Amino acid sequence: MSIREVLPELEKILGDRLSLSKSDLANHGRNETHFAPASPDAVVYPETTGEVSQIVKVCAARGCPVTGWGAGTSLEGHALAVKGGVVVDFQHMNKVLRISPEDMDVTVQPGITREDLNRELRSTGLFFPVDPGANASLGGMAATRASGTTAVRYGTMRENVLGLQVVLADGRVIRTGTRARKSSAGYDLTGLFVGAEGTLGLLTELTLRLQGQPEAISAAICAFDDIGPAVQTVIQTIQMGIPMARIEFVDATTAAAFNSYAGADMPETPHLMVEFHGSDAGVAEQAESFGTIVTEMGGQGFRWSARTEDRTALWTMRHNAFYACLSLRPGASALVTDMCVPISRLADAVEETRADIARASIPGPILGHVGDGNFHAILLVEPNNIAEMEEARALAHRMVGRALRMGGTVTGEHGIGMGKLDYMEDEHGQAWDVMGEIKRTLDPGDLMNPGKLVRQP
């Protein structure tokens, strides 16, 4: 590829929305975690699907890589242009195109963030439930098949994207899905592009399923002496069919981080943070059933709050957990792991991981969306300390092995990006080859976010 040949053509399309400024290139070469920066050769800011299609056509003709960029909040370096080329930043494509309150769905452009979308929805009594914590863009959330605290109730992006508009690797624009709630009309292309991490095309419109604001919401936090009873509480709650909207685990180290970073006043022991959505009577019943389990398991300090400000404070603290944990070691870089296992193995998985980290020299708070069997360790390393980085990688490597041995996945919600490529064969075996065959069919030039997801040539 010759970027020099591409630039004049991109400039014709985009004018000053083609950027070569050093700071712009550097900003689009960074990531939230420990991966080495990788700046693109150019950044473009399209305003329409037509422009995105033109950009892709120009790049395809010259063999220039194209990588999408949403809010840059990925934890696995998905949007790093590791082969150079053009980064397509969707920040100008951030509109709500249509809201249908009666159908409880919405069509948006990919650059809108989760918080902006929910702000625009507020007056309708509806909300978009998928909540990965970070204020990610919806395009990025779809591309990485994001989930987060509410997946236990409302599902992940897989369940909440009804349809897409996609610019393919040759610039063709297709629509997948319909506005019907279900369909049996052929291959589930929507599902294929959700989670494809931009390697099969760029998402330019998303139709999303919405939820009604619940009549009542109640949240609580409770402390446990140990990990075991906390996880057992989760398992029993699931098995009793109590419909949690969120159920989050944080370990003692994370509780300590909340105390120092967010001024919380928590015992420095494992906690569960939980929320129920429903009718007044339903939420009260669920809270009571859950409270009984907590008490049986020896949980303490348990109290409900239906007050909005208390809940906001609770979930803001949880959402900032990543930064709270980072603050445990000023200047540290984070290697964030993302195991997801069958619920029956969750207690083993968390306890083995905890014990493994306890033997290491680096701190590694554990927290996660335990209702899905999904949890993270945030391994805090000095950025230039090679020995520490090796130790973190070895811990992460053992966690991946543990997840697979237990019938789980190497990434519950963060995606592959730069961090999990080496484990795709272990998880998928020959099915990974099938992913490669699909990639080569839809992107024969290997130009859409190259270096990611499939076996590398």
Next chain:
Amino acid sequence: MSIREVLPELEKILGDRLSLSKSDLANHGRNETHFAPASPDAVVYPETTGEVSQIVKVCAARGCPVTGWGAGTSLEGHALAVKGGVVVDFQHMNKVLRISPEDMDVTVQPGITREDLNRELRSTGLFFPVDPGANASLGGMAATRASGTTAVRYGTMRENVLGLQVVLADGRVIRTGTRARKSSAGYDLTGLFVGAEGTLGLLTELTLRLQGQPEAISAAICAFDDIGPAVQTVIQTIQMGIPMARIEFVDATTAAAFNSYAGADMPETPHLMVEFHGSDAGVAEQAESFGTIVTEMGGQGFRWSARTEDRTALWTMRHNAFYACLSLRPGASALVTDMCVPISRLADAVEETRADIARASIPGPILGHVGDGNFHAILLVEPNNIAEMEEARALAHRMVGRALRMGGTVTGEHGIGMGKLDYMEDEHGQAWDVMGEIKRTLDPGDLMNPGKLVRQP
């Protein structure tokens, strides 16, 4: 292809589980609706995934088509071997391989039927919720992305298949998905094979999500003077966030069919049949809220029943609706339509369809899973009456156009099979080409259920 070359090799693998008997070929050439019979050249009854892989390899080497066969309950002729070749009947591969009550999942072979699976699950307190009415095989349900009465609460096969074992067109055996509840590890191959109608490979194992038997179940049926208020009741119930487990619409003609076929004593007007699952208090609250809406909408004869025998009678009647409607015109063949539209368009869709059928000379009861915006007309024609068949096709054609115009899909749950191939381009545009590209990549010889789903050469 030369079937003569394939047969001796298949016999080596299968012995007397290779059948060429006329009755067997005829039985596997039939379908439940109006499509012309199409017998295969041979039927095989494998007992293991290894045998399926060997069968496919033998057929691939000789260019012989391979079509899977579950319970034969498809309404769109999916399993008709329209290009001849070998039909793989999975009736011997009908075991439950693993139940994990703690994880609420199960792994089964594709030939097990829905009712057999739920019988085996009964002692665990769990059940598999997807319920298309017919006692279909799980392999067939996955292949056609089936849904049915409970999708409004529990989702379709898309949401309930966690993972698959698949024999690909070249005989390779892959596994997709894991036993974790969610994953971001690459392309959603599980989702790609679910709904692929056997055109990309044969499903040989399925891992399915289970649900806990609800503490309380309550069902009811109520009559309306007209379609409008019945559909408005559905819309309001959805918008109030009342969690229905089922909400089914039947029109006046279907009510008449129930009276004559099942000895029901219903007013011959539109009805809703509804069911709630939850705690005792939750179900009572939901029933009360729903009752208020029904009363406001002028619904009548409304009463709840939590008695198992009443509910069983109600849903048995609903499940036999297809046969009840067939009995309205003895000797008739059915052309069954399958529109699914956004909820906001449901009343228009049903009423326009009703009016269109009223102008026709053939009967066409309407019923459906209205909580998803999905409904069917069962158009009853004399099998050899060409004028009637043309009239039915014209009605069905207008319904498809109506579904697409309203932002919906040409098939909510029955699939494409022989009946919807001509509408794939209308629904998907260039995205249909992408389906063809995927098909050619994974099945370059066009041997897996050829003649279906993608644009035909």
